[in-house]
Every structure is written in C-alpha cells, then in structure tokens.
Amino acid sequence: MDCLVKWKNLQDAQREKLGTQWIDTDRLFTKWNGDYLCRAAPSHFFHKFCDRTGMRYVSNHSMRHLNASLLVNAGVDIKTVQSCLGHSTPTTTLQIYLHTFQSAQTRAMDAVAEVLPIGTKFPKNNIRIA
Numbered sequence: 542m543d544c545l546v547k548w549k550n551l552q553d554a555q556r557e558k559l560g561t562q563w564i565d566t567d568r569l570f571t572k573w574n575g576d577y578l579c580r581a582a583p584s585h586f587f588h589k590f591c592d593r594t595g596m597r598y599v600s601n602h603s604m605r606h607l608n609a610s611l612l613v614n615a616g617v618d619i620k621t622v623q624s625c626l627g628h629s630t631p632t633t634t635l636q637i638y639l640h641t642f643q644s645a646q647t648r649a650m651d652a653v654a655e656v657l658p659i660g661t662k663f664p665k666n667n668i669r670i671a
Contacts, residue, residue, distance in 0.1 A: 545569070548569070549569070552569075552571070552575075555573070555575075556575060559574060559575075562574055563575045564576040583601070584600065584601055587601075605626070608625070608626075609622060609625075609626055609634070609637075609638050609641065610638070610641050612625060613638060613641045613642055613645050614641070614644075614645055614648075616645070619631045619634060619635060619642070622634055622638070
C-alpha cells in the first residue's frame with residue numbers, strides 16, 4: 542500500500558505540473574499525461590525490465606499457464622482453478638489444461654501404487670499386485 546500511495550502522490554504532482562494537458566481517467570497506471578496505457582504496455586515494460594536486468598523474458602501468457610499448472614499440480618480442484626483463471630466454465634479450463642490434469646492424475650495413481658507393498662493380495666477378487 543505504501544508504494545501505491547507514493548505512486549498516487551507522484552501522479553498528483555504530475556497532474557498539477559501539466560495542468561490542462563493532464564487527461565483525467567479512472568486508471569492508476571497511466572501514460573505520463575494521465576491518458577490510458579495501450580494493452581501492450583505491461584508486456585513492453587516487462588520486456589524492457591528483463592533486458593535491463595538480464596532476466597529471461599517470459600510472456601504474460603506463459604506466466605498464466607505456469608499459474609494454472611502449479612494450481613493443478615498442487616491438487617487444487619478444477620472449479621477453483623477455473624475461478625482463478627477467470628474461465629466461464631470448468632470445461633474451458635479442462636480443454637486448455639487437459640494435459641496438466643492428466644499428468645497430475647498419473648502422478649497421483651503412481652503415488653498410491655508406490656505406497657502399496659508389492660505382492661499385496663486383495664481378498665474380494667484375489668487381485669495380486671506384482
């Protein structure tokens with residue numbers, strides 16, 4: 542919050558300095574004159590930041606995909622993942638991230654199999670794990 546308050550104070554000073562050139566919008570993050578940022582601005586700023594710091598650039602889409610994958614791999618249910626990503630239905634989330642859910646399911650089944658001792662007999666149907 543402290544950073545946002547400082548930013549707002551800087552904006553107010555810029556508004557005062559520019560007078561009638563300042564464009565009033567309802568945005569917190571704006572161009573130098575208060576006007577709306579273009580949709581690509583955050584990506585552009587982040588790209589420049591990565592170049593300046595030597596960090597590898599990763600797109601916003603890649604970060605979104607990472608977020609979804611981390612949620613799925615942590616065992617978060619599909620409805621919650623859907624809500625976090627803002628998809629209108631869980632079906633949309635499943636269609637896009639099906640491979641991630643399948644991998645998580647495989648790991649879950651492997652974890653169960655790993656816990657069961659080899660040679661365990663199940664009394665009802667006499668299944669044997671070998």
